[in-house]
Amino acid sequence: MRTYEPGFGPVRLCKVQFFGTDPSLTEVRGLVCRAEHQSDALYALAKHFSENENNWDVFKWSGLRSDALSQLPHDKLRTERILPDYVVNLPDRWEALHATLSNNTRKSIRKGYEFLDRDGHRLALRVADSANIDAETLHRFFRLHQARSSAADMKQHRDNFHTAQSRGFLDDVIGKLASRGLVRVFELEVNGEVVASRIAFALGRDIYLYFSGFEPSWKKYGVMTTLVVEIIKWAIEQGFSALNLSTGKDQSKLRWMPTEIVLHDIVQSRESMRSQLVARSELWRRRGLKAVP
Structure with a gap:
């Protein structure tokens, strides 16, 4: 250009x-x-x-x-x-990756599941692929992304899709790539309600995690960490060999012991x-x- x-x-x-x-x-x-x-x-x-x-x-x-x-x-x-860009090489079992994580990370993961179970919440992962990524799926993503960015008591995150132009751009890109089977939208459901969402792009045996969003009222349950765990488990089951956590240095990425590029x-x-x-x-x-x- x-x-x-x-x-x-x-x-x-x-x-x-x-x-x-x-x-x-x-x-x-x-x-x-x-x-x-x-x-x-x-x-x-x-x-x-x-x-x-x-x-x-x-x-x-x-x-x-x-x-x-x-x-x-x-x-x-x-x-x-x-x-910096961060990539996790995926083994053939979640347990093998889990064993390489720090004690603090393993404890954080365990507490997320335990707290949800303790309070009687039902957890489920919803995966939207090329056949079922619809306008409502993207609407939920935009809403959760905006909700996370506007949370006052958390580290500030920019709302990257606050304009109609940026939302239209992503909608167009996903529409074109979804027709080739290259897009996934991962949603974490609690009691049937979507509380966290993350877009991903898949190419060959690699999967790239793009932007995310979640409902701040579920922060105490660590729902974004739980969503990433569920994505990793799903990716391993589907035969992916590498998970790209996207660019930018952040502790939420380093906890997975990734390779830095x-x-x-x-x-x-x-x-x-x-x-x-x-x-x-x-x-x-x-x-x-x-x-x-």
Whole structure:
């Protein structure tokens, strides 16, 4: 995707980057290829754009694994962001994974189930796949996502779907991917009421956990932890080999003892004096915007 900043004027920055919506919706922009092919694909793209430097001033490389960075010219690069991604390699039994967890995590999991049972609540996992993801399923997800984001006594979470445009985007994406069997919506029911929801994308034997939401009034029961446990059990039963907990460092992910994959966002500037000056002015402009309260 090629954009110009500002949109008009004598000095404009021509920026090339991977397509996607804002970072909260498209969590990882970058090359769509198998991980083991990224270095070769990156080399081919870097070679192409180095031979066509007149068509751009700045190239934003996103979602690059550490072992692929050697394919870029190091003297023209600036690291914009380092983003960790967390993957749990799934064994063939839940008990095998459970045994690797810390005592505190195992205790937290046990208490969630025990407290629900103690208070007479019935627990069930509902899995909506391509055939039964309907408007009501997405409506529940949006409602629970918003409810979690607006909870005043918990760590602040952004409501990523507060606009009609963002909800429409997700609805469109899920509609297209669901037709290919790539989407699951996991819902935790307590006494027949959905109290937690999480969207996931499945590809081959990997499953990626996307955004979630839950009813804050059920916080004391740890329903989101219980939902993740139920998802892991389901994924193991279905033969998945890897569970991606999504990007961003968070204790709720680290408790599952995942493997960390580091993704880099790199800004590459052309060698020309104009491109260097325009790129630096853009960097200063963005820093100035961040400083404005």
